[in-house]
Amino acid sequence: MNMRNQWPVLPIVAGLASGLLTGCGTGNGDSGSGGSSVVMGMSDDVLATDPASGYDPGSWLLFNNVFQSLLSFPNGGTEPQPEVAEECSFTDTETKVYKCTLKDGLTFSNGDDLTSEDVKFSFDRMLKINDAAGPAIMFPMLDKVQAPDEKTVVFQLNTPDATFPSKIASGAGSIVDHRQYDADGLREDGEAVGSGPYKLDSFGADEAVFSVNENYKGTAEVQNSGVTLKLFHGDQGALKKALQNDEIDIAYRGLSAGAIADIENADTGSATSTSVVEGTSAEVQHLVFNMDDPVAGKLGVRKAIAHLIDRDALIKNVYEGTATPLYSIIPAGISGHNTAFFDTYGARPSKDKAAAALQEDGITGKVKLTLWSTPSRYGPATDDELKAIADQLNDSGLFDAEVQSVDFEQYEKDIADGKYGVYVKGWVPDYPDADNFTAPFFGKGNVLSNNYANDTITGTLIPRTAAQSDRSATDDDYGRLQDVVADELPVLPVWQAKQYAVARDGVYGLQYCLDASTVFRFWELSKD
Numbered sequence: 001m002n003m004r005n006q007w008p009v010l011p012i013v014a015g016l017a018s019g020l021l022t023g024c025g026t027g028n029g030d031s032g033s034g035g036s037s038v039v040m041g042m043s044d045d046v047l048a049t050d051p052a053s054g055y056d057p058g059s060w061l062l063f064n065n066v067f068q069s070l071l072s073f074p075n076g077g078t079e080p081q082p083e084v085a086e087e088c089s090f091t092d093t094e095t096k097v098y099k100c101t102l103k104d105g106l107t108f109s110n111g112d113d114l115t116s117e118d119v120k121f122s123f124d125r126m127l128k129i130n131d132a133a134g135p136a137i138m139f140p141m142l143d144k145v146q147a148p149d150e151k152t153v154v155f156q157l158n159t160p161d162a163t164f165p166s167k168i169a170s171g172a173g174s175i176v177d178h179r180q181y182d183a184d185g186l187r188e189d190g191e192a193v194g195s196g197p198y199k200l201d202s203f204g205a206d207e208a209v210f211s212v213n214e215n216y217k218g219t220a221e222v223q224n225s226g227v228t229l230k231l232f233h234g235d236q237g238a239l240k241k242a243l244q245n246d247e248i249d250i251a252y253r254g255l256s257a258g259a260i261a262d263i264e265n266a267d268t269g270s271a272t273s274t275s276v277v278e279g280t281s282a283e284v285q286h287l288v289f290n291m292d293d294p295v296a297g298k299l300g301v302r303k304a305i306a307h308l309i310d311r312d313a314l315i316k317n318v319y320e321g322t323a324t325p326l327y328s329i330i331p332a333g334i335s336g337h338n339t340a341f342f343d344t345y346g347a348r349p350s351k352d353k354a355a356a357a358l359q360e361d362g363i364t365g366k367v368k369l370t371l372w373s374t375p376s377r378y379g380p381a382t383d384d385e386l387k388a389i390a391d392q393l394n395d396s397g398l399f400d401a402e403v404q405s406v407d408f409e410q411y412e413k414d415i416a417d418g419k420y421g422v423y424v425k426g427w428v429p430d431y432p433d434a435d436n437f438t439a440p441f442f443g444k445g446n447v448l449s450n451n452y453a454n455d456t457i458t459g460t461l462i463p464r465t466a467a468q469s470d471r472s473a474t475d476d477d478y479g480r481l482q483d484v485v486a487d488e489l490p491v492l493p494v495w496q497a498k499q500y501a502v503a504r505d506g507v508y509g510l511q512y513c514l515d516a517s518t519v520f521r522f523w524e525l526s527k528d
Contacts, residue, residue, distance in 0.1 A: 035224045036225060036526070038249050038507065039228045039247070039248045040250040041229075041242050041250065042061075042251075043255075044057055046231065049187070051067060051134075052136075054171070055172075060170075063171040064520065065197060065523070067174035067176065067195065068196050069174060070119065071083055073517035076512075078166075078517065082219075084103060084119070090469065094467070096159070096161075098165070102119070106195060106217055108180075109194060110193055112179055114177070116147035116150055116151060116153045117178060118176065118177060119147065120147040121178035131186060139167065141159045142155060143158040160463075160467035161466050167430065167431060169431065175194070177193045177194075191203070195216065199212070208231070210228070211225075212226060221523065223526035236256055236259055236380070239255060249503060250507060277502070277511060278514070279513070280499060281516065281518075283426065283496070283497040283499070283518075284494075284496050285426045285427070285495050286493050287305070287422055287494060288423050289302050289450060290418060290422070293420075293422075300360055300362075303354070304354035304355070304398060305354075306344075307351075308354045308396050309349065310349045311326070311327075311495060314385055318381055318388055319385075319495065324495065324496050326496040327493060328342075329441065330434045330438065330482065331437065332496060334432060335472060336475050336479070349392065355398060358398060366397070368399075368400045368401075369402075369422060370403070370421065371386045371390055372406070373403055373404070373423075374411040385494075389401075434478045438462065439462050450490055457481055461481045501514060506528035508526045
């Protein structure tokens with residue numbers, strides 16, 4: 001998810017070579033809801049089972065399958081559709097009053113009725129608890145939630161927000177049973193009661209077991225009899241071995257391109273083979289500049305870095321083709337995307353332009369610079385990437401750059417304290433809209449902790465785009481915003497990830513689980 005100081009973020013590039021895509025594992029299975037159980041391995045941890053706390057990809061994977069929201073994202077779609085709700089709409093022209101009517105006969109997995117009281121309770125609870133590791137930060141615009149009757153929910157917003165439907169369609173909109181959750185505190189027993197397609201049967205340090213929720217009423221059509229999720233805590237070797245030994249059916253997030261090649265080529269004696277399935281992703285990574293830093297705070301230094309970084313080399317040599325160069329704040333595939341950084345700084349490194357930028361800022365001699373990294377959060381390739389960037393800077397003769405790597409907890413603390421001049425941040429979107437790539441980074445109280453503010457962005461562009469219900473009509477404003485950021489350089493986009501999973505033959509449906517919505521849909525998986 002996101003890059004706020006206190007938000008637990010796990011955006012790890014999956015690291016699989018696109019050339020290994022074989023097309024297997026992308027057909028439609030015919031198992032149906034009575035089909036086989038599927039075993040999936042994942043490198044990410046699941047940090048929470050309570051939706052008021054979890055704000056990381058692993059936890060949201062659980063939420064998206066165990067809980068329902070009023071709206072949901074369809075396969076491959078970016079427009080929310082009704083899920084618990086029969087219908088939802090803004091009832092005013094200012095996009096400040098959002099009303100939903102619930103479907104009839106909704107129940108939680110334990111048989112309790114799901115009504116508007118539970119919806120109101122879920123949002124009120126999340127905001128009241130306001131957990132540092134939770135999604136309450138997504139709802140500064142939410143003034144109050146009303147439940148005038150059992151089937152009606154009304155959200156009163158204090159500022160216009162046309163992206164509110166997308167926000168509540170995400171894992172942050174998970175609805176909990178008000179009888180099973182404390183209004184004032186987080187649930188700590190590792191259990192979860194929702195109304196989604198699956199029930200959480202057990203949750204341990206290394207495994208979570210899900211069975212089909214027979215009480216589910218929604219848009220998902222379940223293609224299996226359950227899912228077992230094995231957690232490998234970032235151990236790529238163990239995840240690879242489990243797939244090779246047929247201990248799991250699917251490996252998701254965390255295998256390196258080299259590991260995939262080994263799996264494809266190894267003669268393990270198994271009767272089954274594996275295939276790589278590629279999907280779309282809006283996961284991105286940026287270099288962030290502390291605007292108050294005595295070195296990185298100088299525009300000439302930031303421009304020089306922008307002129308020297310070679311994204312193509314990083315993608316080829318560090319990530320082995322598992323990402324694409326990123327030249328914008330809003331990634332490709334999201335409405336509003338442009339190529340502001342390509343237009344301003346180009347794709348080919350230029351020592352001459354870098355030297356001119358430094359000279360224009362009155363900087364002479366080599367620029368001494370430290371790049372800060374944290375592989376424990378952004379993946380083991382992060383250190384290699386930052387070292388490659390340092391080498392690119394140093395090879396120009398204009399920089400004396402080095403890399404320092406620290407654990408994530410210290411990393412976030414030091415960023416908040418303003419100790420770093422240049423540091424890396426990854427971002428997995430909460431919802432597929434340009435707003436989620438701009439307002440958190442450049443709005444008031446931005447999550448980057450880099451002391452950047454621009455009055456045009458905060459006072460005009462972000463409020464105006466937030467209020468526009470026709471999202472396609474925001475492209476000009478988002479283009480202007482990206483142009484401003486490219487000129488002022490508070491961040492430097494580096495790459496946009498591709499999304500992969502590896503499956504044994506006879507496993508189907510993965511193509512419906514890997515899209516820009518970031519929703520991994522257990523119910524689409526089936527196995528012969």
